[in-house]
Amino acid sequence: QIGVLDVDICGPSLPKIFGVEGEQVHQSGSGWSPVYVDDNLSLMSVGFLLSKADEAVIWRGPKKNGMIKQFLRDVDWGEIDYLLIDTPPGTSDEHLSIAQYLKESDVDGAIVITTPQEVALLDVRKEITFCRKVDLPIIGVVENMSSFVCPKCKVSTQIFPASTGGGQKMAEDMNVPFLGSLPLDPRIGKCCDEGKSFLTEVPDSPATQAYKQIMSKIVEYCTKRNENRESDSGEMKTN
């Protein structure tokens, strides 16, 4: 059971990506119900609260923080195994609010996404610094848009060359795990635009394999952390 919380307040794209654009959020006694994409996948986004597709959310920090607080407090996720929070780029209000409001919840960690070029790594190193400053564990780094295979001649090109070693070298330099690279498959963007699941639509893409490998590493990390948590509390009980 997975809940996804979209805290990109100004650019809420997840409803479109999950194929549930235009759906409504309902309120009940137990809080706001997220929108169900599937039986085991629910989503909350400010996108569901806007009346028009081009409505701009022109909010300063405090108002964004208020919305994020409300999302964390009032959404009735039910029993979920994972809550994924998708943040915009940056190290500002959205990120600080998530870190602060979830301080007591023993967050498993952050997955940091980069593209291979140095200009992107420049920003992402700062994200890693941010995680360290707010004591947020780092599950690992994912390098997106890694390489492109021409559908005609099958030759691979780096559209965004890793001129300084890419995500893998950066992860090594900053002493964080590297979870993997995702190749640039134009069908990923197409599926996002159409609200379809790329993993279901294009199961034989190298990108699908890469996604699955990265996901299994994340699950392994979280499972291990959970086991450690349980064994810690077990020891306390015996004592």
Add this chain to the structure above:
Amino acid sequence: AGKKVGLLDVDLCGPSIPRMFNVHQQDIHQCSEGWLPVFVDKEQKLALMSIGFLVENEQDAIIWRGPKKTAMIKQFLKDVVWRDLDYLIIDTPPGTTDEHISAIENLKAYNPDGAILVTTPQAVSVGDVKREITFCRKTHIPVIGLIENMSGFVCPNCTECTNVFSKGGGQALAKEYHVPFLGCIPLDPELSKSCDEGKDFVEHYEGSPTLQAIQKVVDRLVKIDRDLP
């Protein structure tokens, strides 16, 4: 050509502009009138200001909430001694929040020419940029035009063009919202590398279709500027 341009980087959390111009090692100096921008060239035709120049270590994060960002942007617009410029370009991060609101509020008195919007072709990006158009309308900022970036990739091996991030979304958006379409810019790995190395793409990649597309956009912008009242 020959114009004096100032470039203000208000992406406070992700200030990439100094690196792209290979001036990231430089410092800001003060004079009696305020802060001096960093000049990229000997002739002092291109001046930059970015929080990147004020940060010691590139790994240091600017972990600021809205009010602090707002104050910094106000200071950039008030205290930098740009001197006589033909163009002042303000590069904002994506969004419609503190940076954008502050930039507009502080510039309103100077009657800004308008905003240039950049999208990539796919619907997910176009969805965000629609909101940027709404923002401009709500804040009474004219939309000078829209650019469709990362529009197609020509394989260097077989010259087959693939629409890596779809195609045409920007052009359709411009038509739907009646804003001028400034052009499509194809992907070129050399542009990405040039930005990383702070190399002058214009100087080194004359034959690149990407450069030619960028040149066409600039020509259109200069023409629009000439036609402004």
